[in-house]
Amino acid sequence: RESARMSRNRDAVGQEVQYRLIEPPIVPSKPTGPNRPLFLTAVLILAAAAGAGFALLLVILDTSFSTAVELRNFAGIPVLGSVTDTRKRTARRFVDTAALGGAVAGLVMVFGLLLVIERQYGLDTFVAADMGGNIFERGSQVLIESATNLLTWLRGLVEP
Known part of the structure; x- marks a missing residue:
C-alpha cells in the first residue's frame, strides 16, 4: 500500500522519487514470545502461591471457635456447655x-x-x-x- 501511495505522489508531483519494494511478511519458525517452559513454571508457582495465600487469608478471617476453652478465653465469661460432634471422621x-x-x-x-x-x-x-x-x-x-x-x-x- 505504501508503494502505491508513493507512486501516486510521484506521478502527481512530476518528479522522480526513489522507492523500494517492501518485502512481504514471513511467519517465523520459532515463536517470538516468552520462554514457554519458564513461563509455564512461573504460572504454576504463582498459582500455587495465590492458592496458599487465599487459604491463609480464609484461616485468618475465620471467626469461629473450635473449643469451649477458646470461647471462654475470648468472651471472659464461663461457658456452660458445648455441642460436639461424636462421629468418627477418619x-x-x-x-x-x-x-x-x-x-x-x-x-x-x-x-x-x-x-x-x-x-x-x-x-x-x-x-x-x-x-x-x-x-x-x-x-x-x-x-x-x-x-x-x-x-x-x-x-x-x-x-x-
Missing part, C-alpha cells in the same frame, strides 16, 4: 487427604504434559490442530466438560 479425613494428593499429582502431571507438548510441538500448534477452526469455542466446551466430569467424580467420592 474416613472423611482420608478421602479429603487422598483428594488433595490426587489433585496435586494431577497438577504435576498436567504441568509435565504441557512441558513435553511445548518441547515437541509447541502449545500453539498443538491447540490449533486439536481444536480445529474455532479454538475459543471448542476450548470452552472442553473446559466445561472436563469441569463437569471432575465435579461429578468428586461428588461420588464424598457422598456415600
